[in-house]
Amino acid sequence: METKFIFITGGVVSSLGKGIISASLGKLLQARGYKVTIQKFDPYINIDPGTLNPYEHGECYVTEDGMETDLDLGHYERFTDIHTSRHNSITTGRIYKTVIDRERRGDYLGKTIQVVPHITDEIKRRMLREEEKDEQLDFVITEVGGTIGDIESAPFMEAIRQLRWQLGRSAVCIHLTYVPYLKAADELKTKPTQHSVKELQGMGIQPDILVLRTERHLDDAMRMKVASFCNVDVECVVQSEDMPSIYEVPISMQKQGLDAAVLRKMGIPVGETPAMVPWHEFLDKQRHATREVHIGLVGKYDLQDAYKSIRESLNLAGIYCDVKAKLHFINSEHITAENIGEQLSGCAGIVICPGFGQRGIEGKIIAAEYARTHDIPTFGICLGMQMMVIEFARNVLGYKDANSSEMDAQTPHNVIDMMEEQKSITQMGGTMRLGAYDCELMAGSRAAKAYDNQAIIRERHRHRYEFNNDYKSEYESHGMRCVGINPAANLVEIVEIPEKKWYIGAQFHPEYSSTVLHPHPLFKSFVEACINA
Numbered sequence: 231m232e233t234k235f236i237f238i239t240g241g242v243v244s245s246l247g248k249g250i251i252s253a254s255l256g257k258l259l260q261a262r263g264y265k266v267t268i269q270k271f272d273p274y275i276n277i278d279p280g281t282l283n284p285y286e287h288g289e290c291y292v293t294e295d296g297m298e299t300d301l302d303l304g305h306y307e308r309f310t311d312i313h314t315s316r317h318n319s320i321t322t323g324r325i326y327k328t329v330i331d332r333e334r335r336g337d338y339l340g341k342t343i344q345v346v347p348h349i350t351d352e353i354k355r356r357m358l359r360e361e362e363k364d365e366q367l368d369f370v371i372t373e374v375g376g377t378i379g380d381i382e383s384a385p386f387m388e389a390i391r392q393l394r395w396q397l398g399r400s401a402v403c404i405h406l407t408y409v410p411y412l413k414a415a416d417e418l419k420t421k422p423t424q425h426s427v428k429e430l431q432g433m434g435i436q437p438d439i440l441v442l443r444t445e446r447h448l449d450d451a452m453r454m455k456v457a458s459f460c461n462v463d464v465e466c467v468v469q470s471e472d473m474p475s476i477y478e479v480p481i482s483m484q485k486q487g488l489d490a491a492v493l494r495k496m497g498i499p500v501g502e503t504p505a506m507v508p509w510h511e512f513l514d515k516q517r518h519a520t521r522e523v524h525i526g527l528v529g530k531y532d533l534q535d536a537y538k539s540i541r542e543s544l545n546l547a548g549i550y551c552d553v554k555a556k557l558h559f560i561n562s563e564h565i566t567a568e569n570i571g572e573q574l575s576g577c578a579g580i581v582i583c584p585g586f587g588q589r590g591i592e593g594k595i596i597a598a599e600y601a602r603t604h605d606i607p608t609f610g611i612c613l614g615m616q617m618m619v620i621e622f623a624r625n626v627l628g629y630k631d632a633n634s635s636e637m638d639a640q641t642p643h644n645v646i647d648m649m650e651e652q653k654s655i656t657q658m659g660g661t662m663r664l665g666a667y668d669c670e671l672m673a674g675s676r677a678a679k680a681y682d683n684q685a686i687i688r689e690r691h692r693h694r695y696e697f698n699n700d701y702k703s704e705y706e707s708h709g710m711r712c713v714g715i716n717p718a719a720n721l722v723e724i725v726e727i728p729e730k731k732w733y734i735g736a737q738f739h740p741e742y743s744s745t746v747l748h749p750h751p752l753f754k755s756f757v758e759a760c761i762n763a
């Protein structure tokens with residue numbers, strides 16, 4: 231089959247869950263046996279979200295090939311098990327950079343470079359994945375960030391308009407809008423949807439399918455009304471009601487025929503509805519996992535989305551262990567030696583979160599010490615692992631001034647130090663140790679057991695600093711073992727204290743590779759330890 235293209239835009243307000251709808255549709259098409267990828271186009275000027283503060287844009291997600299991307303790629307991967315890459319996350323900044331670099335090389339032969347056609351052509355080229363022609367994809371789902379009417383998304387809309395025309399039935403446009411419920415009037419209102427569709431039509435794009443986000447059920451009359459005002463078939467007006475879990479969304483979309491509507495619009499025979507057995511089994515497990523296990527997230531970003539993949543990984547691991555992981559954010563800036571006991575009370579285990587910079591790190595160190603000395607299951611991720619290492623140096627090895635050279639460049643005991651290859655880098659953005667690297671596991675370690683005794687694993691990274699090997703033997707002789715090593719560079723990737731119930735720090739980010747059907751082994755092992763604690 232020739233590759234088909236699906237464009238997903240959003241209207242009325244942001245945060246409607248376009249990423250979840252894109253991921254759900256990807257899952258449904260996959261279940262029909264199609265080869266799918268999902269890509270995100272973001273209208274901001276940053277080259278990638280790597281330089282964005284998590285408060286602005288939530289977590290930065292990292293692909294296997296080391297691209298720092300939007301957190302929606304995390305949804306895509308968790309739902310579909312697709313491995314996304316640098317081609318799946320594009321920003322206005324990257325589009326402009328490509329065009330400007332080309333202009334500097336003289337490739338345009340003296341032409342005036344303009345938004346239309348040069349920027350729009352570059353957007354189209356990437357939407358069509360011209361560089362990845364050998365992928366043999368059946369469907370490319372393209373989600374455009376932002377909301378219809380934003381000045382900055384106009385070139386993307388123009389590119390979609392042109393592609394729609396050029397591709398004919400091989401392209402479909404899905405528009406996601408919001409239907410608010412007005413309590414005082416006890417009514418659902420479709421007017422914002424009508425306006426949003428008009429705006430889209432004004433840009434020359436007629437949506438084929440509308441997905442209406444709503445907190446209340448929309449009856450057929452309401453859907454009919456939207457259909458007739460917006461020039462859309464009534465069976466192409468799908469509603470996306472609030473669900474107890476985002477993982478119910480694919481099934482809800484399937485019941486309403488979202489995937490079937492896409493296929494019909496493209497003239498592809500619809501065929502049988504896939505049974506989605508493994509997904510239903512997962513949902514059953516989720517519904518039955520009601521016993522709670524409380525886990526503390528020690529971090530500095532008091533924002534749900536800042537630790538999105540960690541939250542989802544814990545949630546998924548819990549479901550596979552038949553429990554509901556109740557997560558409690560513990561702001562590390564407010565942790566003191568005096569209040570730590572109270573702050574962690576009721577937590578069966580803690581995750582010490584990743585991060586950058588000084589703010590909140592002393593709280594993480596206090597939490598690590600408390601958890602170690604009270605034998606509370608502890609999982610340190612990236613900066614979290616580094617804080618476990620520093621705490622151990624200060625309180626077990628006796629180096630009171632031990633630190634990471636990120637926090638104190640002059641520290642005489644730099645147990646965490648900048649990686650050699652990072653020392654000459656001055657540019658920010660895309661310059662850390664990024665993406666997947668091999669890690670050799672020490673046989674018999676708790677980490678190796680968690681990974682089912684695999685000898686070599688591969689995990690994704692995003693950091694500049696590392697465990698300082700000069701101290702390795704001291705750590706080992708005092709009980710903290712380096713049980714995961716990158717064979718090529720001899721970097722320490724995992725530390726653990728074997729005599730504790732579960733005290734493991736990972737320099738990599740396991741949360742990026744935990745999916746609905748394949749929860750991550752370290753998270754599962756950690757949650758099991760929390761249950762048994």
Ligand code: GLN
Nearest residue numbers: 584585612613693694695
């Ligand atoms: N700031 C630390 C480093 O660069 C940890 C990074 C992280 O937690 N992702 O090494």
